[in-house]
Amino acid sequence: MVRSIDIVRRIATRAVPPYVEALDKYADDLFVQFDVTTDLRLAHFMARSLSETGGFRVLVESAGYTAKNLATQWDRGNWHRYFSSKADLVALAGQGEKLFNIVYGNRMGNGGPETGDGFRYRGRGPLQTTGKEAYAKYGERMGVDLVSNPDALLDPQNILLPSLYEWSDGNLNRYADRDNALAIGQIINFGSLKGDKEPNGYDDQMEWLGYVKRAIKALS
Numbered sequence: 001m002v003r004s005i006d007i008v009r010r011i012a013t014r015a016v017p018p019y020v021e022a023l024d025k026y027a028d029d030l031f032v033q034f035d036v037t038t039d040l041r042l043a044h045f046m047a048r049s050l051s052e053t054g055g056f057r058v059l060v061e062s063a064g065y066t067a068k069n070l071a072t073q074w075d076r077g078n079w080h081r082y083f084s085s086k087a088d089l090v091a092l093a094g095q096g097e098k099l100f101n102i103v104y105g106n107r108m109g110n111g112g113p114e115t116g117d118g119f120r121y122r123g124r125g126p127l128q129t130t131g132k133e134a135y136a137k138y139g140e141r142m143g144v145d146l147v148s149n150p151d152a153l154l155d156p157q158n159i160l161l162p163s164l165y166e167w168s169d170g171n172l173n174r175y176a177d178r179d180n181a182l183a184i185g186q187i188i189n190f191g192s193l194k195g196d197k198e199p200n201g202y203d204d205q206m207e208w209l210g211y212v213k214r215a216i217k218a219l220s
Contacts, residue, residue: 001039002219003028010219011211016057020031021112021156023097034164035173039216044184045160045167047209049126050199052188055208059154061130063096070099078200079103109133123154126152127163127188138162181209 005023036045047161050056059112062202065073067090073079074086082103092099097119104110104118108131111117123130129138132147139146142161146153153162166188167173175183182202186192189199199205 001031001037001042002216004031004042004046006219007042007212007215010215011054012050012057016059018059018154018159019053019056022159026157027160030151030160030164034168036063036164036167039220040179041176042174043209043212044181044218045178046162046189046206046212047164047181050126050208050212051205052123054128056126058128060126060151061100061128063100063119063122065093065099066094067093069093081132086182104131105202107131109136121150123161124150125169127166129153129162129166134162138165141165181205 002163003023004027004162005020008020010022025123031042036042038047052058059068062137070090070093071086074083074089079089092104097116098113098124101113103119105113105115105121108121109117110121110132117132121130121132129135135146135150135153138161139152142158144152144158146162151156170184170187172184172187180197182198183193185199185205186197188199190197
């Protein structure tokens with residue numbers, strides 16, 4: 001099977017060092033462990049990861065929302081439940097920590113906004129592992145205290161594991177075998193299948209999937 005690091009070197013040349021080291025040193029054995037052992041399974045895992053991380057350039061979910069970004073989020077209907085008006089949301093431009101504590105507060109195992117959990121346990125790694133519950137669950141499996149030290153997830157030895165656990169828990173190899181990128185995106189973003197509803201970043205995911213498939217063909 002084609003190596004993931006060779007795919008990245010071909011199509012994601014600006015990938016940051018922790019991802020490059022992880023894919024070069026640890027990914028081959030981990031993909032065997034999690035049965036990501038066909039070209040199609042690898043293509044779908046890589047495509048969603050590349051989409052979530054901007055080509056393996058984003059380690060931690062950015063809190064740098066501008067007023068324009070926030071207005072777009074409101075218009076898409078993503079955060080209506082957390083704010084009474086578009087103006088209230090846009091007012092948080094440049095206040096990413098406060099924003100995440102509101103949007104991620106009181107869910108995914110996080111405490112309320114006053115605890116700071118929303119910002120502390122924001123997305124990290126290939127599939128942007130999010131929420132205190134996920135950090136606790138995957139950290140326990142890894143033998144790493146991700147609750148006390150969320151940034152330990154970013155160590156090259158650790159960075160792939162939470163995403164691969166999520167991949168395995170969602171039985172996403174099954175959908176990769178069917179070449180069903182929509183189902184993969186839905187389960188990662190929504191936690192379940194949602195008919196024809198497209199998850200955030202789905203067009204980007206499909207674009208990356210095309211790049212990855214072509215890279216695999218060229219490298220085979």
